Amino acid sequence: MSNVTPGLVCAHHHLYSELARGMPAPPEVATNFQGILEQVWWRLDSALDLEMLEWSAKLGALEALESGTTAIIDHNETPNAIEGSLSVIADACAEVGVRVVTAYGISERNGADGAARGLEENRRFLAEGGNGLVGVHAAFTCSDESLAAAAALADEFDVGVHIHVAEGPGDVDAPERLAGLTNDKWLLSHCVYLPTEHDLRGTILHNPMSNLNNGVGYANPARFSNPVALGTDGIGANMIESFRLAYVMQRSVDVTVGPDPAWSWLETGWDLVPEARNDEVVWSYDPMDPWHIAFTSGIHPLKVKVDGDVVFARGTTTRVDADEIRAKAREQAARLHARL
Numbered sequence: 001m002s003n004v005t006p007g008l009v010c011a012h013h014h015l016y017s018e019l020a021r022g023m024p025a026p027p028e029v030a031t032n033f034q035g036i037l038e039q040v041w042w043r044l045d046s047a048l049d050l051e052m053l054e055w056s057a058k059l060g061a062l063e064a065l066e067s068g069t070t071a072i073i074d075h076n077e078t079p080n081a082i083e084g085s086l087s088v089i090a091d092a093c094a095e096v097g098v099r100v101v102t103a104y105g106i107s108e109r110n111g112a113d114g115a116a117r118g119l120e121e122n123r124r125f126l127a128e129g130g131n132g133l134v135g136v137h138a139a140f141t142c143s144d145e146s147l148a149a150a151a152a153l154a155d156e157f158d159v160g161v162h163i164h165v166a167e168g169p170g171d172v173d174a175p176e177r178l179a180g181l182t183n184d185k186w187l188l189s190h191c192v193y194l195p196t197e198h199d200l201r202g203t204i205l206h207n208p209m210s211n212l213n214n215g216v217g218y219a220n221p222a223r224f225s226n227p228v229a230l231g232t233d234g235i236g237a238n239m240i241e242s243f244r245l246a247y248v249m250q251r252s253v254d255v256t257v258g259p260d261p262a263w264s265w266l267e268t269g270w271d272l273v274p275e276a277r278n279d280e281v282v283w284s285y286d287p288m289d290p291w292h293i294a295f296t297s298g299i300h301p302l303k304v305k306v307d308g309d310v311v312f313a314r315g316t317t318t319r320v321d322a323d324e325i326r327a328k329a330r331e332q333a334a335r336l337h338a339r340l
């Protein structure tokens, strides 16, 4: 153990959501998860255009590097700016120097046309050689036909499907709906309401901060036989923070457990984005050992290399002007919030 690790991986992110901070309060106070989707996230994502998305993604990528995260598995939903959105995200991350695997989360919440256009955006991006998956918002916002079409498109490009599964009680029939469609390449985000015994294949993406924030409960991912990886669900990309929270949440239901399971979930990210193993983060703390990190606050990177290139050093990014990204993101956030 030393103060050096490979680049960390955020296995579930929504780069479109970075401008949500400071947004106006919703017209009604949401009292459950469906209400939070309707009152907050679906109002926000519907108001995004591609220029807002670009700066949202750059801000998210910047903050990832500042946290030692060099790879992001992104899930995009911008229902009024679908076409070209995945390339906007990929270009934004490339400019900052962060790896990204993105997908458009198809949904029929705005009708069948939205799902068809989303599917086409996944196809376009993958056909042009983009590093992507096929995205599905969730079974409860899609017809069986759309779910089957997404699975078929993923098979065609030999990639997985990135989908929210049983995040809230409104999606409890997801295991039944997805039966027979999943394979080991699928990424199943949340799974809070997924029964311990189930037939879904794929990696389960655990997002403890988001689950607490939405009041949906604790997924307790240690109960599953599937691999488990850690994400943030759009609340930044600080994976050290996510690991520490994942550890204490597990302790809350099993006081005999140590930090190694939560650390192994962080390491699963390297199975999902193996290139991140070629990245290097020099940390402010030595040793980067799970038992130390779990009880040490404020650990941050001193230097980050992606594929041999230094992209973060002396407290800031090397390829882009961090102050400019923050200023432009604030301008775009003001434009976005004015639409809400």
Ligand SMILES: [Zn+2]
Pocket: 012, 013, 014, 075, 164, 189, 233, 234
């Ligand atoms: Zn999510």
